Amino acid sequence: MAAVQTRSERALNRLAIAAVLVITLLFLAPIYWITSTAFKPRNLATTIPPTVVFEPEISPFVKLFTKRSQLRTAPEPEDYAAAPWWERLVFDGGEKVVRSGRGEVQLSGYPNRFMNSLIVAITSTVLAVSMGTFTAYGFSRFKMKGEADLLFFILSTRMLPPVVVAIPMFLMYRAVGLNDTHWGLIILYTAFNLSFSVWLMKGFIDEIPKEYEEAALVDGYTRLQAFFKIVLPEAATGIAATAVFCFITAWNEYAFALIMTNRRAQTAPPFIPSQVGSGLPDWTVIAAGTFLFLLPVAIFTFLLRNHLLRGMSFGAIRK
Amino acid sequence: MATVVMTSLDSKSRAASRGMSDIKIRNLFIIPTILFLIVFNIFPLIYSLGYSFTDFRASTNAPAAFVGLQNYRELLNDPFIWANFAITAKYVIVSVTGQVVVGFGTAMLLNREIPFKGLITTLLLLPMMLSMAVVGLFWKLLYDPSFGIINYALGLGSFEWLANPDMALYAVAITDIWMWSPFVMLLSLAGLSAVPRHLYEAAAIDRAGPFYTFFRITLPLVAPILMIAIIFRTMEAFKTFDLAYILTSQPTTEVISIRLYKMAFQEWQTGRSCALAYIVLIMVLAITNIYVKYLNRVKER
Known part of the structure; x- marks a missing residue:
């Protein structure tokens, strides 16, 4: 029996769709505002009423990557004429790009922090996902005593508040010289993501029929060969989804990075807020830094959209 | 039939003797x-x-002296620490309630045929994926x-949010609600779409009102998944650090993680x-x- 909609039901449905659209726009508004501020000239970033229509500029990104100093007077015409297009954008904002004695452009702290974020997030993801996949297979295929307790133990390590773990880790790292190093953060993020990776991968591997490997064993494969040649290819989608989740968690992490790093190995999340001093910050530059930092995650979210539910529930809810 | 079983058993045991034994592989993978x-x-x-029973200060070279349970006794009798816990509790309640109302409400609205539903859902989920x-x-x-x-x-003119001691915690909670309502929405949507259609049809035939349908059919069936969302968000809100630390420095927003951070890395106690x-840890482990x-209950269904 097909549900016949009455007129009032149709009206209600339309109202619900309108409400959904309004809610979606409200949720996207802050992200839109970050994006638009990242392309604004500085004087339009903090106007009332807010500037919505403007000619987009690339200058916030130039400023984001370069070290600059205030100009007291207008630049010499010949300096201005000799400057490349991007340097003129900085001149136009009443600042100049700082150059070394040999004329090399000095970079700001941002590109370095961005690279640190990439190094730490990628390495810890590779470690957490590979160890997690092996362990998940072990739990999925072999019986053992106290399996539920071990799995609870693994999950509980993920639930520890970062600040609680950070206090002893800080002392231990200080003793062995791992403070403010990439490896220090990589180890912490691997440990943090490992439990998640085990739980999620166990769900994916549980779904691969045991018969596949058994057939391979009959055909003369060893258990290890069956794992590498049969199970891993079958689990590829799950591995990719788990990797993206681990990457995003490591990429976004703030508390450990704040406590364990200060300069050499600092990642972007503690760096970007430190750029807002007590004075009037240049919000266009902060927005540009934020925009670039959020971009990979936004792209990954779209790629991951069919696995979000599963990842967010530690593999408990499948779709 | 019997021969097939025999050969498969036979080759399995041969496979086991060829490579590493299953137990060895299991240990190699898990340990x-x-x-x-x-x-x-x-x-x-x-x-x-060990350190929690001492007066150790990481900022000095002085050796740590054993003080027994003194730290615990003092902390549990410290009204300021209890004030931090009270702020945390208030934050958890405001933030999680807001997330459930907005998230579950949005899921109810989305649980119908809507053009571009997939795209809208993905867009709505974006905030929770971003760095807090x-x-x-x-x-x-x-x-x-x-x-x-x-x-x-x-x-609102020049209304103060973050510099206003009475408003700052709510401002932090609003940002948290913006970020994490999508999480509650995602889980609620999974629960809602799993409610069998025929139950609603039967209720319609019985001329059940919308309230009856909601409280007797929808809510009980969504409850287990919704509980997962609520407990998980409660745990995360209890541990909250990033948002409150970055947005304000008001004493009225000093949740327990911030107090802990300051005690450890600014006051060096x-x-x-x-x-x-440890006190915080025991609470988190309980949740x-x-x-x-x-999780296991929902998994077994």
Whole structure:
């Protein structure tokens, strides 16, 4: 029996769709505002009423990557004429790009922090996902005593508040010289993501029929060969989804990075807020830094959209 | 039939004797992970348990002196620490309630045929994937009393959000609700779409009102998944650090993680902060235990 909609039901449905659209726009508004501020000239970033229509500029990104100093007077015409297009954008904002004695452009702290974020997030993801996949297979295929307790133990390590773990880790790292190093953060993020990776991968591997490997064993494969040649290819989608989740968690992490790093190995999340001093910050530059930092995650979210539910529930809810 | 079983058993045992035994492989696959977690999660906690009974300060070279349960006794009798816990509780309640109302409400609205539903759902999920610290920072501009768009959109003039001791915690909670309502929505949507259609049809035939349908059909069936969302968000809100730390420095927003951070890394009361960390840890483990019970219950369905 097909549900016949009455007129009032149709009206209600339309109202619900309108409400959904309004809610979606409200949720996207802050992200839109970050994006638009990242392309604004500085004087339009903090106007009332807010500037919505403007000619987009690339200058916030130039400023984001370069070290600059205030100009007291207008630049010499010949300096201005000799400057490349991007340097003129900085001149136009009443600042100049700082150059070394040999004329090399000095970079700001941002590109370095961005690279640190990439190094730490990628390495810890590779470690957490590979160890997690092996362990998940072990739990999925072999019986053992106290399996539920071990799995609870693994999950509980993920639930520890970062600040609680950070206090002893800080002392231990200080003793062995791992403070403010990439490896220090990589180890912490691997440990943090490992439990998640085990739980999620166990769900994916549980779904691969045991018969596949058994057939391979009959055909003369060893258990290890069956794992590498049969199970891993079958689990590829799950591995990719788990990797993206681990990457995003490591990429976004703030508390450990704040406590364990200060300069050499600092990642972007503690760096970007430190750029807002007590004075009037240049919000266009902060927005540009934020925009670039959020971009990979936004792209990954779209790629991951069919696995979000599963990842967010530690593999408990499948779709 | 019997011969097939025989050969398969036979070749299985041959496979086992060819390569490593299954038990060896199981141990090889599982033990490194367990060891890694013990070395980098459990060992540090044992280490800090030791320090929690001392007056150790990591900023000096003075050796730590054993003080017994003094740190714990003092912390549990410290009204300021209890005030931090009270702020945390208030934050958890405001933030999680807001997330459930907005998230579940949006899921109810989305649980019908809507053009571009997949795209809309993905867009709605975007905030929770972003970095709390980095996006949270930008909310400072949105909340700004003189040129923030929130005051402009709501016509609030130069209303103070973050600099106002009474408002700051709510401002942090609002940002948290913005980020994490999508999580509650995602889980609720999974629960809602699993409610069998025929139950609604039967209710319609019986001329059940919308309230009856909601409270007798929808809610009981969605409840287990909704509980997972609520417990998980409660646990996360209890541990909250990034947002409140970045958005404000008001004493009224000093949740327990911030107090712990300041005690450990600004006041360098290392021994005492280890004791506080243990008090927090026990609370978190208690919530985790409830959470895992629910996860397993939903899994078994």
